[in-house]
Amino acid sequence: MGVTFPNESPQYRAARNKLLEREVALRREMEAVAAEIRALPPGGPAPEDYEFDHIDAKGAPAKVRLSELFRPGTDTLLIYHYMFPRHRGDKRPGPSVGPVAQLPLEEGPCPSCTALLDNWEGAIAHVEGLGANIAAVAKAPIERIAAFAAHRGWRNLKLLSAANNSFKRDYHGEDEEGQQMPILTVFHKGPDGVIRLSWASELLFMPTEPKQDPRHLGTVEPMWTLLDLTPAGRPDANEQLEYACCRTEVQANKQS
Numbered sequence: 001m002g003v004t005f006p007n008e009s010p011q012y013r014a015a016r017n018k019l020l021e022r023e024v025a026l027r028r029e030m031e032a033v034a035a036e037i038r039a040l041p042p043g044g045p046a047p048e049d050y051e052f053d054h055i056d057a058k059g060a061p062a063k064v065r066l067s068e069l070f071r072p073g074t075d076t077l078l079i080y081h082y083m084f085p086r087h088r089g090d091k092r093p094g095p096s097v098g099p100v101a102q103l104p105l106e107e108g109p110c111p112s113c114t115a116l117l118d119n120w121e122g123a124i125a126h127v128e129g130l131g132a133n134i135a136a137v138a139k140a141p142i143e144r145i146a147a148f149a150a151h152r153g154w155r156n157l158k159l160l161s162a163a164n165n166s167f168k169r170d171y172h173g174e175d176e177e178g179q180q181m182p183i184l185t186v187f188h189k190g191p192d193g194v195i196r197l198s199w200a201s202e203l204l205f206m207p208t209e210p211k212q213d214p215r216h217l218g219t220v221e222p223m224w225t226l227l228d229l230t231p232a233g234r235p236d237a238n239e240q241l242e243y244a245c246c247r248t249e250v251q252a253n254k255q256s
Contacts, residue, residue, distance in 0.1 A: 081173030085109035
């Protein structure tokens with residue numbers, strides 16, 4: 001290819017060119033898998049037109065149906081199952097300030113899910129501008145979710161509560177014991193108006209090898225995919241709600 005960088009060694013270039021062959025093969029496989037996702041037969045129809053709690057344009061609690069989450073002229077809806085409340089075994093610190101800081105730890109938001117939604121917040125306008133719809137659904141009361149989102153600085157992401165329906169249980173965003181699960185579900189509305197599941201991140205439930213990340217959302221987690229490109233790779237640590245080194249401007253303003 002003829003691409004080189006300043007002062008690189010022959011050993012680096014030889015190893016890099018060999019790795020490029022694997023990257024090309026990986027790209028080919030990723031494109032093939034994406035094509036197979038699109039070619040899946042229609043999934044099962046939603047068992048009901050679920051009614052969620054949300055905050056309407058006037059800032060008041062309201063109800064919205066699954067079918068109403070599809071904007072006119074669109075047929076695709078991505079719904080992430082937000083672990084709020086978090087898994088009871090998750091002992092990472094909760095937020096130190098803000099509207100949910102005084103909650104018992106097990107009732108607060110999952111740091112990993114929150115990090116993912118932080119990553120997605122800026123992408124929402126692009127995703128929806130290109131014809132899809134996207135939302136996150138939690139089990140916590142909608143007022144609690146909305147207050148935390150406002151404190152976090154989220155303005156674009158549509159947030160829902162399934163506190164009063166079985167959506168999360170039906171679509172494996174909640175297990176038999178009521179523990180929340182971080183699955184992504186994608187729905188398609190056909191010309192007949194029937195809403196069907198088209199894909200879900202079921203890789204979450206597949207066995208992993210030692211020290212292997214589940215990667216069920218591996219290509220849509222910008223933070224982790226960026227770290228994959230660094231010499232150290234993914235640190236042996238989990239996402240946190242706050243970092244002493246790097247508070248966001250929103251967090252800093254709230255705490256000052």
